[in-house]
Amino acid sequence: MSEISKEQVKHVAHLARLAITDEEVETMTKQLGDIINYATLLNELDTEDVKPTTHVLDLKNVMRKDEPRKWIEKEDALKNAPDVKDGQFRVPSILE
Amino acid sequence: MSLFDYTLKELQEKLHKKEITITDLVDASYERINEVDDQVHAFLTLNEEGAREKANELEKLAHEQDNLLFGIPAGIKDNLVTKGLRTTCASQLLDNFNDPLYNATVVDRLEDKNTVTIGKLNMDEFAMGSSNENSSYAATRNPWNTDYVPGGSSGGSAAAVAANEVFFSLGSDTGGSIRQPAAFCGVVGLKPTYGLVSRFGLVAFASSLDQVGPITRTVEDNAHVLQAIAGHDKMDSTSANLEVPNYSDAFKEDVKGLKIAVPKEYLQEGIDPEVKESVLQALKVYEDLGATWEEVSLPHSKYAVAAYYLLSSSEASANLARFDGVRYGVRSENATNMLDMFKLSRSEGFGDEVKRRIMLGTFALSSGYYDAYYKKAQKVRTLIKDDFEKVFEDYDVIIGPTTPTPAFKVGEIIDDPLTMYANDILTIPVNLAGVPGMSLPCGFSSEGLPIGLQIIGKHFDETTIYRTAYAFEQATDHHKKRPTLGGAK
Numbered sequence: 001m002s003e004i005s006k007e008q009v010k011h012v013a014h015l016a017r018l019a020i021t022d023e024e025v026e027t028m029t030k031q032l033g034d035i036i037n038y039a040t041l042l043n044e045l046d047t048e049d050v051k052p053t054t055h056v057l058d059l060k061n062v063m064r065k066d067e068p069r070k071w072i073e074k075e076d077a078l079k080n081a082p083d084v085k086d087g088q089f090r091v092p093s094i095l096e
Numbered sequence: 097m098s099l100f101d102y103t104l105k106e107l108q109e110k111l112h113k114k115e116i117t118i119t120d121l122v123d124a125s126y127e128r129i130n131e132v133d134d135q136v137h138a139f140l141t142l143n144e145e146g147a148r149e150k151a152n153e154l155e156k157l158a159h160e161q162d163n164l165l166f167g168i169p170a171g172i173k174d175n176l177v178t179k180g181l182r183t184t185c186a187s188q189l190l191d192n193f194n195d196p197l198y199n200a201t202v203v204d205r206l207e208d209k210n211t212v213t214i215g216k217l218n219m220d221e222f223a224m225g226s227s228n229e230n231s232s233y234a235a236t237r238n239p240w241n242t243d244y245v246p247g248g249s250s251g252g253s254a255a256a257v258a259a260n261e262v263f264f265s266l267g268s269d270t271g272g273s274i275r276q277p278a279a280f281c282g283v284v285g286l287k288p289t290y291g292l293v294s295r296f297g298l299v300a301f302a303s304s305l306d307q308v309g310p311i312t313r314t315v316e317d318n319a320h321v322l323q324a325i326a327g328h329d330k331m332d333s334t335s336a337n338l339e340v341p342n343y344s345d346a347f348k349e350d351v352k353g354l355k356i357a358v359p360k361e362y363l364q365e366g367i368d369p370e371v372k373e374s375v376l377q378a379l380k381v382y383e384d385l386g387a388t389w390e391e392v393s394l395p396h397s398k399y400a401v402a403a404y405y406l407l408s409s410s411e412a413s414a415n416l417a418r419f420d421g422v423r424y425g426v427r428s429e430n431a432t433n434m435l436d437m438f439k440l441s442r443s444e445g446f447g448d449e450v451k452r453r454i455m456l457g458t459f460a461l462s463s464g465y466y467d468a469y470y471k472k473a474q475k476v477r478t479l480i481k482d483d484f485e486k487v488f489e490d491y492d493v494i495i496g497p498t499t500p501t502p503a504f505k506v507g508e509i510i511d512d513p514l515t516m517y518a519n520d521i522l523t524i525p526v527n528l529a530g531v532p533g534m535s536l537p538c539g540f541s542s543e544g545l546p547i548g549l550q551i552i553g554k555h556f557d558e559t560t561i562y563r564t565a566y567a568f569e570q571a572t573d574h575h576k577k578r579p580t581l582g583g584a585k
């Protein structure tokens with residue numbers, strides 16, 4: 001496992017929907033590299049036959065009936081939004 | 097004596113005898129906040145009007161004799177949503193989230209018990225950090241010495257209790273965020289078993305690790321708060337459908353014959369000599385009380401921090417995707433298209449540590465790296481969990497320090513993420529294994545800073561933790577010392 005390149009940092013930032021400055025690319029490359037390098041410590045362990053833990057409790061999928069129920073009113077759902085028009089969330093144009 | 101020197105039980109006796117009123121308790125909280133919070137910075141938002149209104153309502157009710165939380169002023173960590181009360185997670189991104197639509201289940205459960213919410217408590221942004229220096233508002237300071245950090249991420253929750261600003265608080269713990277600040281601030285903090293307490297309405301950081309828990313001045317108070325918030329919630333599908341025991345039963349039994357395991361990895365190199373000495377002294381106390389202890393090994397401890405940062409950051413990168421500037425939160429004014437709106441809102445709203453962890457998690461989950469990092473860490477998590485299960489076959493509790501050192505100075509390690517992460521080396525394995533853990537005061541450093549003893553129990557065996565902690569607390573007086581900040585009343 002190698003550390004992370006500047007190009008990778010830019011790609012990951014795009015995937016994470018973060019705009020990062022050139023200066024941040026520099027620091028992030030260094031800091032993420034250090035952390036990823038530290039994580040290679042895990043390679044000391046042979047985990048070939050170990051089952052991954054996603055969840056510590058022995059829980060199965062919890063199902064419920066798919067029924068409509070009262071939750072929040074539309075006006076309430078909109079009241080913390082930064083931009084609202086005609087009872088809907090407004091966002092900048094998606095297509096150029 | 098100040099009202100803050102009484103236990104919840106004693107306060108209820110006083111309320112019952114009408115020696116004090118609920119308004120007296122609420123007044124005491126706000127007076128103290130006015131007196132010291134400009135030094136401590138424990139609070140982000142106060143609920144003074146709401147709290148006084150609630151106190152007036154409660155004054156009209158008959159005193160609920162069996163309800164130990166009746167009328168008690170509490171502080172709530174700012175990552176628990178509170179209906180109509182600003183909830184920011186100490187992030188600029190949620191600076192304008194003034195009107196949340198519902199209460200977290202734990203907040204509803206406290207309200208059912210007629211507690212009074214005093215305000216929302218400062219934290220590391222989105223619960224990412226170990227010092228509260230990642231708050232985007234003001235860094236909370238340690239009430240024992242304001243040059244030092246209170247720990248994090250529930251630093252405000254621990255500092256507010258230590259500084260006598262509230263009678264108890266709620267925090268959240270993903271890798272140590274209740275226990276580490278409890279240790280640094282000399283109070284009692286419990287991270288319950290994963291699944292014991294509902295996470296509905298807790299702004300998610302790492303969903304397979306997060307738990308909500310109480311921070312109090314005494315062990316008994318802690319159990320009373322847990323009693324109120326624990327138990328199944330149909331709104332959280334990871335909450336366990338089990339009957340909640342009566343935690344007060346823990347205080348009827350002594351610790352004669354209790355079998356304590358002490359992991360050698362928790363007392364080795366890197367542990368401050370004063371911390372080690374305090375833990376060894378605590379073990380002597382347990383010997384005197386008739387318990388026995390033996391050294392054991394949790395052999396995969398040294399891998400816990402690396403596995404934790406991969407797993408928790410991966411989960412965080414997914415959980416924090418919801419902050420997109422559309423439905424709530426602050427939207428960047430500099431964007432002209434949708435993609436830029438997402439990117440700029442997030443980049444302007446999130447602080448450095450949050451961005452770093454989102455980046456790390458996105459990388460660990462990205463195509464080509466998933467198996468090498470994320471899946472590998474999940475497998476190591478299994479080994480760490482198995483370590484605990486093996487020890488618990490032969491022992492009742494595991495005891496060690498909560499943190500390698502007492503509180504460090506503000507600014508001392510904030511620029512060095514890996515050193516900051518190493519602070520949680522003794523608390524992280526507990527979250528990975530999903531078992532419960534408590535920190536309680538067990539001494540003071542030569543500089544007068546508190547030292548925390550960590551007691552770890554089996555899954556859903558909080559009762560044995562309380563029993564063990566209570567025996568120690570009764571035999572010592574560390575918990576009676578209070579910081580003198582701003583002249584305690």
